[in-house]
Amino acid sequence: MSPASPPQGTCVKPGSDVVCSGNGNCICGKCSCEGKHSGQYCEKCLHETCPTKCEELTPCVQCKAYGTGEYENAGECELKCYTKPIAIVEVISQDSSSDDEVLCRAEDATDQCAFYFVYDQTPDDPRYIDVQKTKECPPTPPIFWILIAIISIIVVVGVCLIIAWKVYAEVSDQREYARFEGETQKAAFKNTENPLYQTPVATYQNPMYGKQMKQ
Structure with a gap:
């Protein structure tokens, strides 16, 4: 134009x-x-399809508000961002930005926390950039309960393995004992005379035999 x-x-x-x-x-x-x-x-x-300056402003917002990001070195941050009118505010409403403001959301790679800032929309550089003081971080996982759960699982698995081993050992012992008794009975049967068997050989003694010789 x-x-x-x-x-x-x-x-x-x-x-x-x-x-x-x-x-x-x-x-x-x-x-x-x-x-x-x-x-x-x-x-x-x-x-939402309009181009914004969010990505362009993020490094300066990040280093001035939180001391992290691309310009985390204080000297570099001051050198690159001294013209940016950045102010820290307590809270930025994500639902009530005015028609003259653009709401930006970015993520800090150092802690995976999100931070928000708004700037006034002008064709030139923003006249102000307000940054929310605190970041919004994902909930911290309950490390204590996770450790308790892991230890409990290990203990339960260990007890189950011990029980399984004892059952296996008991069954094996019973099988071995049954096999031993079977072999013992077989050996005893081989060495014992059948009580129902009667030998065909019989011995008879004549009671008159001795008396006749004396006479």
């Missing part, structure tokens, strides 16, 4: 020289915005 001519002065945002912020046309002294843009000077674009 070319600089505004006098009749288009009402379509130029104060502090800028671009007609309708470059996002529309000035018709009859008013901006007719294109696409998803809106506002008196077509300076707003709050639709």
